[in-house]
Amino acid sequence: MSRSIGRSVVAAVVTVGVVLGGAGPAHAIADGDPVPDGRYAFSVKLTMTGIPTASGGRRDSACSGALIAQRWVITAGHCFRDANNVRVDRPVADLTTATVGRTDLTDTGRGIEAEVIAVRQSPTADVALAELSVPVRRIRPIRLSTKAPELGDIVRVTGYGSTTSVNPAPVTRLRTGQLTVVALSEPVVGLHGYAPQPDTTPCPYDSGGPYFAEHGHRGPALVAVVSNGPSCPHTATENGARIDNIVPWIREVLRDVH
Template structure:
């Protein structure tokens, strides 16, 4: 799924999406000009590693997306991370193996966290959002809460992801990255956000597709409001277009039981 404008997370590894076509749905990527996350922070952050995705005409490819643990058994990500050979979003894992790595900040030196297979996928009918069920529950990591409150223009949101650091020769990062973006507009199923910190061009990149945008406030747990969905090649100072989750919180709760 590299080339975020076409909704595929960058390069030779592209994540596929699922059996419902959405207007404007396209994959997104990892965080350019962000900063490394301290070990153990934002433990709900998730990397999805897809191995053996069928390719039209034969053969397979590998890819990756980002996401977040929102209940003990469910991860939220971008809908386009699960697509068949024809680029159609589907409600099933499309790769021979899709593994969620949760709670491991550094994928090379880290020893904690969990690696759990994805066994079920559900797609939102109105947004580029998918829910992926884990083969077994994760009980020692606090899930990210899903907000029902729409973000406001001017609100600062934090993003985490395991995507590439640039669109050029994109490769998934091995250490969780983070940055902040500010909300500039709201639409029915998307937001418009722009880079804020640590740099004005802090933006998602390939393989950041599905990464969580969440609000932080002192004394309160983080709250999910959107996931990485679409945007220009990174880094950039233009608008990024994440998929809203606050206005599908009822559907999320219906699927996950939370």
């Protein structure tokens, strides 16, 4: 699933899994930059095949995410919804695959693929944790920020989503851009596009992608995940689901290993 009302696209609507098709402009995340090979290797592409629909059919979709432990990926909670559009604590598709550490999705010699075997939904935020069938050992997970973002902070986002809300389709190469924090509430951080353009923003299929602060040698720290926003590209406010205030819940889930 991707994004719109949650940067996901359903059927032909910009909201959870549209039929994949249509090409976008040269840049993605909207008006973002391509990521160099191997950079931000914690970034994850989630591919869902065979999601039940209310009419009894099946659809395919995709989300973005980030590796936070060897067997756990963080993403948006709305990426796992049943046929009634209700968030659930389980994979909803016939097959959900996480691709980790593959900047160019066509380069199958890099990175790792693993099936999502379990899901945990945050009780307070649009955040889900997806457990992988095998551990990812050679890629460093992103660390979790325990500090609330501040107004004016600049954060980076990565994602495998579309470049536009018009005929959205996921890209095959990881993209990135920067946004600035303009608002803060208990579950949500509000962001505006910053670089490389004022309308650099997430798009459909970027749902769950990581917003992170960059701290030089300390490495990136996860601040939020892509949740929802207007049709992209745009210069209005994006909403990210905050991470800092649910870190205790995240750590509790990570300790609850099968």
